[in-house]
Amino acid sequence: MSDILIVYASMTGNTEQVATILKETIEEAGLQVEMQDCLQVTKDDVLAYEGILIGGYTWGDGDLPDELIDLYEDILTLDLTGKLVASFGTGDTAYGDTYCLAVKIIQEGLKGAGATIALEGLEVENYPEGDDEEACKEFAKEFAKQFQE
Ligand code: FMN
Numbered sequence: 001m002s003d004i005l006i007v008y009a010s011m012t013g014n015t016e017q018v019a020t021i022l023k024e025t026i027e028e029a030g031l032q033v034e035m036q037d038c039l040q041v042t043k044d045d046v047l048a049y050e051g052i053l054i055g056g057y058t059w060g061d062g063d064l065p066d067e068l069i070d071l072y073e074d075i076l077t078l079d080l081t082g083k084l085v086a087s088f089g090t091g092d093t094a095y096g097d098t099y100c101l102a103v104k105i106i107q108e109g110l111k112g113a114g115a116t117i118a119l120e121g122l123e124v125e126n127y128p129e130g131d132d133e134e135a136c137k138e139f140a141k142e143f144a145k146q147f148q149e
Contacts, residue, residue: 002032004051009038009065014090014127015057018136021128022053022088025140031147039067043074051147054106055088062098064105072109080115084147088122118146
């Protein structure tokens with residue numbers, strides 16, 4: 001069994017690439033990571049891990065991705081006390097005030113389920129490259145550090 005579950009929703013690949021960078025960086029820190037598309041994950045899967053990262057792109061007018069909604073609503077019914085979690089996602093600043101709102105929605109849901117928020121959600125503009133890729137790595141290193149404490 002891996003230590004950490006990374007769940008993502010991604011339509012055109014940007015958020016999946018963020019998830020991949022997080023996975024590789026956390027593995028470099030010596031932890032075992034399972035990465036899954038949100039459609040493959042049940043609430044029982046979520047309960048089985050001590051560390052959970054959930055990511056999604058922002059859709060519509062600041063909405064969660066449709067494919068993430070069932071799992072999100074299931075998570076709201078769970079008791080995630082003692083789980084170390086964080087959210088991540090991608091968006092586009094062209095959408096103004098709704099930029100990366102899904103990241104905040106996921107974080108609030110996890111908080112509502114009683115989980116411990118390891119660090120503020122990671123927001124990336126579209127495809128993660130350059131400074132954004134570095135920010136993903138730093139986020140993952142910090143998450144791994146807290147997990148190992
Ligand atoms: N990005 C935002 O930050 N806020 C939005 O409200 C938002 N709405 C979108 C609506 C549509 C119809 C589309 C096509 C994109 C929207 N985006 C919005 C941008 C996507 O979230 C962004 O391109 C993201 O990186 C896509 O992630 P993916 O490649 O993982 O599917």
